[in-house]
Amino acid sequence: MPSLSRNFGVNGVSPCPYWMAVPQLLMLPFGDLWADRYPRARLMITAEVLGALTSAALAVELLSGSPSIPVLTILAACAGLTVPLFGPASRAVVPEIVPADQLQDHISRRLAADAVLRAVPEHP
Numbered sequence: 001m002p003s004l005s006r007n008f009g010v011n012g013v014s015p016c017p018y019w020m021a022v023p024q025l026l027m028l029p030f031g032d033l034w035a036d037r038y039p040r041a042r043l044m045i046t047a048e049v050l051g052a053l054t055s056a057a058l059a060v061e062l063l064s065g066s067p068s069i070p071v072l073t074i075l076a077a078c079a080g081l082t083v084p085l086f087g088p089a090s091r092a093v094v095p096e097i098v099p100a101d102q103l104q105d106h107i108s109r110r111l112a113a114d115a116v117l118r119a120v121p122e123h124p
């Protein structure tokens with residue numbers, strides 16, 4: 001989502017990228033708690049639906065021709081909620097899906113892939 005807003009020139013006039021971090025910081029402890037207490041698949045689906053709805057609303061707002069700073073800020077905050085919901089649930093569901101003898105190999109490959117993706121810079 002940040003690259004989409006950058007393409008429309010939103011980053012120069014909006015505090016939106018910073019508002020994505022606030023809900024993430026506030027929700028991170030709860031994401032782990034909820035991943036332990038609630039069905040993980042339901043949390044992952046909820047996070048994906050929230051992300052899709054947020055992206056659709058952002059597209060409508062940007063294509064309307066006059067994006068509103070408060071609306072963009074709220075959408076950025078909603079987008080920030082998806083990471084603490086999806087991340088812990090997706091990590092916790094792995095032992096339920098992957099056979100025990102392949103679990104260590106799977107986790108090491110996933111961590112390596114995450115490290116590579118974080119190291120590759122996003123294009124301007």
